Amino acid sequence: MSGFFSKQHSVAQPGYSRWLVPPAALSVHLCIGQAYAFSVFNDPLTRVIGVASSAPDDWKLTTLGWIFSLAIVFLGLSAAFGAKWLEKVGPRLTMFVAACCFGGGFLISALGVHLHEIWLIYLGYGVIGGIGLGLGYVSPVSTLIKWFPDRRGMATGMAIMGFGGGAMIGAPLSVLLMDHFKSAESVGVVQTFLVMGGLYFCSMLIGALTIRIPPPNWQPEGWTPPLVQNKMITDKHVHIDQALKTPQFYLLWLVLCLNVTAGIGVLGQASVMIQEMFKGSVTAASAAGFVGLLSLFNMGGRFFWSSASDYLGRKNTYFIFFAVGAGLYSTIPTMGMTGNMALFVLLYALIMSMYGGGFSTIPAYLADIFGTRFVGGIHGRLLTAWSTAGVLGPVLVNYIREYQISQGVAKADAYNVTMYIMAGLLVVGFIANLSIRPVHEKHHMKHGDFDELDGIYPADEADH
Numbered sequence: 001m002s003g004f005f006s007k008q009h010s011v012a013q014p015g016y017s018r019w020l021v022p023p024a025a026l027s028v029h030l031c032i033g034q035a036y037a038f039s040v041f042n043d044p045l046t047r048v049i050g051v052a053s054s055a056p057d058d059w060k061l062t063t064l065g066w067i068f069s070l071a072i073v074f075l076g077l078s079a080a081f082g083a084k085w086l087e088k089v090g091p092r093l094t095m096f097v098a099a100c101c102f103g104g105g106f107l108i109s110a111l112g113v114h115l116h117e118i119w120l121i122y123l124g125y126g127v128i129g130g131i132g133l134g135l136g137y138v139s140p141v142s143t144l145i146k147w148f149p150d151r152r153g154m155a156t157g158m159a160i161m162g163f164g165g166g167a168m169i170g171a172p173l174s175v176l177l178m179d180h181f182k183s184a185e186s187v188g189v190v191q192t193f194l195v196m197g198g199l200y201f202c203s204m205l206i207g208a209l210t211i212r213i214p215p216p217n218w219q220p221e222g223w224t225p226p227l228v229q230n231k232m233i234t235d236k237h238v239h240i241d242q243a244l245k246t247p248q249f250y251l252l253w254l255v256l257c258l259n260v261t262a263g264i265g266v267l268g269q270a271s272v273m274i275q276e277m278f279k280g281s282v283t284a285a286s287a288a289g290f291v292g293l294l295s296l297f298n299m300g301g302r303f304f305w306s307s308a309s310d311y312l313g314r315k316n317t318y319f320i321f322f323a324v325g326a327g328l329y330s331t332i333p334t335m336g337m338t339g340n341m342a343l344f345v346l347l348y349a350l351i352m353s354m355y356g357g358g359f360s361t362i363p364a365y366l367a368d369i370f371g372t373r374f375v376g377g378i379h380g381r382l383l384t385a386w387s388t389a390g391v392l393g394p395v396l397v398n399y400i401r402e403y404q405i406s407q408g409v410a411k412a413d414a415y416n417v418t419m420y421i422m423a424g425l426l427v428v429g430f431i432a433n434l435s436i437r438p439v440h441e442k443h444h445m446k447h448g449d450f451d452e453l454d455g456i457y458p459a460d461e462a463d464h
Contacts, residue, residue, distance in 0.1 A: 005208075007090030012212035018147040018220070020210060025140035025159035027207035028095055031200040032102060032136045033166015035075075036295075038068050038125070040174045044187040048113060051187055059118060067126050074130025076387030079138050082131075083380030084240055091139045091376075095208035098136035103201025105129025110193035136204065137163065138383065141363045142376030146214050149372070150223050152364035153314070157306030160360040164299035168292075170196075230368075232315055232436075236444040237371030243378045246439050248369050251432050256362050257385035257392075258429035259321055262329065262422040263355025265393030266348070267294065276411040278341050290345060297349040298356040305357025306364060314365035315433060321354045322430035329423035333416040359386075369439060396421065 003009055042064050049055040086094045105128040112120025140159050148155035177195055181188030219225070225235070243249050266273065274290050275282050282290075309317040328347045335344040366382065367375045397418050404414040 005089075005093040005096055007088075007092070007213070010090055010092040010211065010213055011215050012218075016212055018214075021140070021144055021147050021212065022155065022158040024207040024210035025144060026162040027210070028098065028136045028140060028204050029159050029162030030166045030169060031203050032098075032133045033163040034170030034174075034196070034200070035068070035071055035133055036164075036167035037171035037174060038071070040171050041189060044178060044189050045113070047187050048116060048189065051185065057116075063118060067121055070122055070126025071130040071133060072390045073387055074127050075133040075137065076384050076390075078131040078134030079380035079383040080134075082135050083138065083377035086135070086139060086380065087142075087240060087374050087377040090213060091143045091211050092208050094135050094139040095204065095211060098132045098139060099201050099204030099208060100132070101128050102132030102136060102204065103197045105132060106193045106197025106200065110190045110197065113190045113193065134380070134383070138376055138380040140207075140211065141379050142367075142372065142374075143211060143213055145363065145367045145372050145375055148220075149225070150220055151307075151310050152367055153306040153309040153361060154303075156363040157303040157360040160306070160363075161299055161302040161356075163359070164295070164302050164356050168295060168299070230313060231438055232313065233368040234371055234438060234444075236439075236441070237373035238369075238378075238439055238443050239445055240374040240377040240381070242443050242445075243370050243374070244381070246370075246443050248436055248439055249378070249382070251436050252362070252365065252369070253382055253385045254432040255318055255429055255436075256358060256382060257389045258425045258432070259318070259325075259355065259358035260386055260389035261393040261396070262325065262425050263351065263358070263393070264389055265397040265418070265422065267298075267352065267355070273415055274341075274344070277344070277415065278339065279411070281339075281341065290348075293345065293349060294352045297352040301353025301356035302360040305354065306360035309361045309364060314361060314368055315436060317357070317361055318365070318433045319430065321358055322426045322433060325351060325354055326423040326426040326430070329419045329426065332419045333413075337413075369436070371444075373445070 042061060045064050046054045046058050046061060049058045082094070105124045105126075108124030108128060109121045110124075112118065112122075112124055141156055144155040144159055145152050174192060174196065177192040178188040181191035238246070275287050305317060305321075312320075328351050332344065332347055335341075335347060362382065363375065363379050366378050370378055397415075400418045400421065401414045404417060405411060
């Protein structure tokens with residue numbers, strides 16, 4: 001078993017099509033993207049005992065909110081701390097472990113619901129499932145980049161698009177299963193968790209079994225590396241530990257953190273925001289449709305912008321995110337005051353496309369700056385920016401809104417200051433992106449470094 005899952009045994013044989021790798025990555029990302037849809041379980045979980053309505057001993061929403069928070073925290077932690085292990089063992093074993101953790105997390109959570117022990121759900125979906133999220137998110141990235149040196153952005157966009165679209169499958173599937181299993185004695189969550197755990201494990205296992213890494217010296221047929229390269233795209237490699245000693249890593253960390261902070265802060269409040277800014281004109285059902293539209297643009301933007309970055313350049317693509325994004329956020333209060341709902345929706349859709357595009361473009365940006373050898377591990381460590389933004393964004397939006405309302409500001413106008421602050425954050429991101437330069441040659445790995453490391457990190461491409 002260990003031999004089959006080893007990095008050496010996952011090298012592609014002659015005739016293997018690189019186009020099998022994106023579906024393998026998608027089979028994982030479409031599963032773990034379910035995390036964005038976990039909120040559909042919140043209401044049923046408050047009625048586990050009472051079933052029809054909440055009983056005194058049922059869980060409160062504040063208690064249940066920690067499940068998703070824990071999952072996102074452990075996503076970032078596992079991606080960061082598992083990054084070096086990923087580079088050592090390769091994507092196949094990492095994706096298999098991710099499948100065991102994510103699928104197993106559902107099973108443990110089902111036991112927690114059955115026994116009505118919240119700590120088991122925290123452990124199952126939050127901790128173990130969160131580890132599966134992190135490992136599953138980063139495991140295919142470096143492999144895709146190595147299979148598609150001619151289209152790095154497009155390749156990572158195809159996979160990471162799946163994470164944005166996972167909720168579009170996970171949400172209706174969860175509701176369908178709960179409706180099927182519910183009865184006078186049960187809300188159907190236990191059975192739903194069991195089924196989803198099994199389905200997600202099988203889908204992720206297919207990805208793990210399908211994934212392959214390219215053989216030494218492989219490159220796409222008919223393609224040769226360009227003789228004159230963009231100075232922002234290196235043909236050298238920076239070790240995963242050495243990357244942390246470069247200013248470029250921290251500038252890219254800031255770039256991702258600020259782009260995600262601005263987007264995730266308003267994404268969590270989108271439904272409430274449009275109802276309050278257009279009070280009386282938007283129903284709860286319409287607001288739900290608005291959130292669904294944002295999800296579509298979030299998913300589509302992941303593919304569109306990362307693919308476009310192959311032509312525009314990664315740095316220029318982020319310039320668009322920050323410059324255009326800052327302008328859009330600054331315009332939103334005016335749209336709210338004038339009552340132009342159509343333009344308001346369009347602006348938010350564009351913002352969400354760039355929010356998603358930031359996630360999918362960053363792996364290719366890292367490969368350009370640090371080389372491809374350790375990009376999966378470096379990407380894992382950079383995802384701590386996502387965990388930070390996941391806390392910072394909602395806190396900024398929620399607390400500033402509450403403060404504004406406490407000062408007598410109308411609910412419809414309570415988001416104006418927040419929008420200007422988000423625009424300011426994007427201006428800071430623009431400056432951080434502007435400051436990124438090629439990595440100094442002192443950080444590049446030398447031929448002797450590769451010889452020394454080949455026993456620890458078996459090369460999946462000819463680096464020397």
